[in-house]
Amino acid sequence: MDSKSDGSGFDPESVDVVLRLLWREHLEVAPGRRGPRRKLSVDEIIAAGVALADAEGLEALSMRKVAEAVGVSVMSLYSYVPHRSGLIGLMVDEVIGRTALPELPEGVGERLRMISDLLWDEYHRHPWLVAAQSHRPWIGPHTSARYEWELGALEGIGLDDIAMDHTVALVESHASASASNSINAQKLADDSGVSDVDWWNANAPFLEQVMPDEGYPVSGRVGSAVGEAYQAVTSHRAVYEFGVETIIAGVEARLSAPA
Amino acid sequence: MDSKSDGSGFDPESVDVVLRLLWREHLEVAPGRRGPRRKLSVDEIIAAGVALADAEGLEALSMRKVAEAVGVSVMSLYSYVPHRSGLIGLMVDEVIGRTALPELPEGVGERLRMISDLLWDEYHRHPWLVAAQSHRPWIGPHTSARYEWELGALEGIGLDDIAMDHTVALVESHASASASNSINAQKLADDSGVSDVDWWNANAPFLEQVMPDEGYPVSGRVGSAVGEAYQAVTSHRAVYEFGVETIIAGVEARLSAPA
DNA sequence: CCTAACTATGTACAGTGTACGAATTAAGGT
DNA sequence: ACCTTAATTCGTACACTGTACATAGTTAGG
Numbered sequence: 001m002d003s004k005s006d007g008s009g010f011d012p013e014s015v016d017v018v019l020r021l022l023w024r025e026h027l028e029v030a031p032g033r034r035g036p037r038r039k040l041s042v043d044e045i046i047a048a049g050v051a052l053a054d055a056e057g058l059e060a061l062s063m064r065k066v067a068e069a070v071g072v073s074v075m076s077l078y079s080y081v082p083h084r085s086g087l088i089g090l091m092v093d094e095v096i097g098r099t100a101l102p103e104l105p106e107g108v109g110e111r112l113r114m115i116s117d118l119l120w121d122e123y124h125r126h127p128w129l130v131a132a133q134s135h136r137p138w139i140g141p142h143t144s145a146r147y148e149w150e151l152g153a154l155e156g157i158g159l160d161d162i163a164m165d166h167t168v169a170l171v172e173s174h175a176s177a178s179a180s181n182s183i184n185a186q187k188l189a190d191d192s193g194v195s196d197v198d199w200w201n202a203n204a205p206f207l208e209q210v211m212p213d214e215g216y217p218v219s220g221r222v223g224s225a226v227g228e229a230y231q232a233v234t235s236h237r238a239v240y241e242f243g244v245e246t247i248i249a250g251v252e253a254r255l256s257a258p259a
Numbered sequence: 260m261d262s263k264s265d266g267s268g269f270d271p272e273s274v275d276v277v278l279r280l281l282w283r284e285h286l287e288v289a290p291g292r293r294g295p296r297r298k299l300s301v302d303e304i305i306a307a308g309v310a311l312a313d314a315e316g317l318e319a320l321s322m323r324k325v326a327e328a329v330g331v332s333v334m335s336l337y338s339y340v341p342h343r344s345g346l347i348g349l350m351v352d353e354v355i356g357r358t359a360l361p362e363l364p365e366g367v368g369e370r371l372r373m374i375s376d377l378l379w380d381e382y383h384r385h386p387w388l389v390a391a392q393s394h395r396p397w398i399g400p401h402t403s404a405r406y407e408w409e410l411g412a413l414e415g416i417g418l419d420d421i422a423m424d425h426t427v428a429l430v431e432s433h434a435s436a437s438a439s440n441s442i443n444a445q446k447l448a449d450d451s452g453v454s455d456v457d458w459w460n461a462n463a464p465f466l467e468q469v470m471p472d473e474g475y476p477v478s479g480r481v482g483s484a485v486g487e488a489y490q491a492v493t494s495h496r497a498v499y500e501f502g503v504e505t506i507i508a509g510v511e512a513r514l515s516a517p518a
Numbered sequence: 519c520c521t522a523a524c525t526a527t528g529t530a531c532a533g534t535g536t537a538c539g540a541a542t543t544a545a546g547g548t
Numbered sequence: 549a550c551c552t553t554a555a556t557t558c559g560t561a562c563a564c565t566g567t568a569c570a571t572a573g574t575t576a577g578g
Contacts, residue, residue, distance in 0.1 A: 014461050014462075015461070015462055015465045016458070016461075016462055019462055019465060019466075020465070023465075023469040026469040027469070032575095032576060032577085033523080033524065033525095033575085033576080034522070034523045034524050034525090034574080034575050034576045034577080035523060035524025035525045035526095035573090035574060035575055035576085036524070036525045036526070036573070036574040036575065037525085037574085037575080038524095038525070039525085039526080062564080062565065062566080063565085063566065063567080064564090064565085064566095072526080072527090073526065073527045073528080074527085074528095074566095074567090075526075075527060075528080075529095075567080075568095075569095076525075076526050076527065078567075078568095079524085079525060079526075083566080083567080084565095084566065084567090130393075131393065133439070133443070134389075134390065134439075134443055136447050136451075139466065141469075144470060144475060144478065147478050148474075148475050148476075148477055148478045151477040151478050151481055152477050155477055160484075161480060161481045161484035161485070162484060162485060162488055162497075163501070164477075164481055165481050165482075165484075165485050165493075165498075166497070166498050166501035166502070167501075167505070169437075169498045169501075169502070170433070170498070170501065170502040170505055173432075173433060173436035173437055173440070173498075173502065174429070174432060174433060174436065176436055177432035177433065177435055177436035177439075178428075178432055180392070180393075180436075181432070184392070184393055188395050192395075199275070202273050202274070202275075203273075203274055203275055203278055206274040206278060206279070206282075207278075207398065210282040210285040210286070210400075211403060215407075216403060216407050217407075218407055218410040218411050218414055218423075219403065219406050219407045219410050221420060222410055222420045222423055222424050223424075225419075225420035225421060225424075226420070226421060226424050229421055234424075238421075238425070239424075239425050239428045239429070239432075242422070242425035242426075242428075242429065243425070243428070243429040243432065245509075246426070246429055246506060246509035246510060246513060247505060247506065247509055248509070249508070249509035249512040249513060250504075250505035250506055250507070250508040250509030250510075250512065251505060251509075252512070253508040253509065253511070253512050254505060254508060291544095291545065291546090292544085292545080292554080292555060292556095293543080293544055293545045293546080293553070293554045293555050293556090294542085294543060294544060294545080294553095294554060294555025294556045294557090295542065295543040295544070295555070295556045295557065296543080296544080296556085297555090297556070298556085298557085321533080321534065321535080322534085322535065322536080323533090323534085323535095331557080331558090332557065332558045332559080333535095333536090333558085333559095334536080334537095334538095334557075334558055334559080334560095335556075335557050335558065337536075337537095338555080338556055338557075342535080342536075343534095343535065343536090519578100520577105520578090521576105521577090521578085522575105522576095522577085522578100523574100523575085523576085523577100524573105524574080524575080524576100525572100525573085525574075525575095526571100526572085526573080526574095527570105527571085527572085527573100528569105528570090528571085528572100529568105529569090529570085529571100530567100530568090530569085530570105531566105531567095531568085531569105532565100532566100532567105533564100533565075533566090534563100534564075534565070535562105535563100535564090536561100536562095536563105537560105537561090537562085538559105538560090538561085538562105539558105539559095539560090539561105540557105540558090540559090540560105541556100541557085541558085541559105542555100542556080542557075542558100543554105543555080543556075543557095544553100544554090544555085544556100545552105545553090545554085545555095546551105546552085546553085546554100547550100547551090547552080547553105548549100548550085548551085548552100
């Protein structure tokens, strides 16, 4: 043990600051610290960040706004949280922890669907989660519990460890990507005040001019069918459903035809 | 025909500016315009934007840098392009046009794989494409040609129009999401100088402390298996491959078991 | 009580997208 | 040839952003 060791067997200096914050509940409370008493807890900051992002999106989450929300000067935040990106990482684990992990049903398909729907719903409850994915994915307590739960749903059904991991990743990818499409479309409509259909109606005459029918035989026909089926340009929810079902069918095919 | 009509049957005022720029090749050249001769073409600006984004990423694509690259003042750009977001839309269609659409092989699986790989490769050639997806998806000539090609690959194999559209969307979603994971990891490693493995090595002792083995039975085992298989924390490419195969299996299952 | 550690805060910097207005250029109408 | 008018270029300005740094104030340990 070196001089800085607290007997836990790792060098506390080299541990990612955000990581220590993520697991703050699992660490002994810090010993009596000098200096002024802290006005806040990290949790208050995280909660304020989540509220702000829920309400106005991640791009509106500025350190100044968070600071104002918790009633502290901007630079004081930096004594709680190392940077904006780290705060976002903490927010992600926080909201993941807010979603309870339900009992798993019987059947592989039912389980995959439950996982997928849980993610889809969560993304729509916190639309900024899709934009948060371009930041470093830190390993927090709730993220870890979620992963354990997801893998547990596939335990003992006949997939090897690698396939279990990749199947979870596939379901997560698909839920994330289709939710992302759905959410971006919604955000664009909100921000610009122009809905999908409005935009299409305004620009259809122009497109008919530059896109002659004979140049797009298949997509012309398919586009019409889609428009007619949903009475809209597209239905993100339907695309999502179709994807989940296809993926489930693929996993089941893998199970019944082992390598 | 109203006073502003050019005989084409649509009101040119209501057409999205970016849309007109996207289809600029298909429009008659503008009649003699007053004012100073333009120093540039839109294409030069788009090309400069693509070069910049390829080299430094989308967040480094500032109007000031683009302006400097083409040798013009910042605000002059705005006489060519309505805003940064529109420029990005034009860049997207441009790079999509740079990828040739190859002959389609026989077999549904082979075709889906070709489409998917084409997208995966394209994302890795232009990593900023993943970040560009949060902007409005304009309908450009190359995007349309791509969509027509993708649908053409599924024509006549036994899917109805809706299923064709959704299958293409599924493959695109999956390619986009897995490429996004791969690219984000790469970018984070580059920017921070800390690789996946380095980070893990530095923080593993801490994680072992806060994550007791008995709390994560399945993910502990699976994580080890994955680490051993790839000699890395994960293999984005392998996850992608697994997903493509599963999706193909799902589509084939759908084909052999009609509703 | 003094010192060393810690917190809170103000200021400052190098950026960002783009609205606005002024100056310049060239074409169309007479 | 001249005037009008549209189009282009460009400088300045504004409201923001994240965060580095220095300073002042507060508390616990020795």
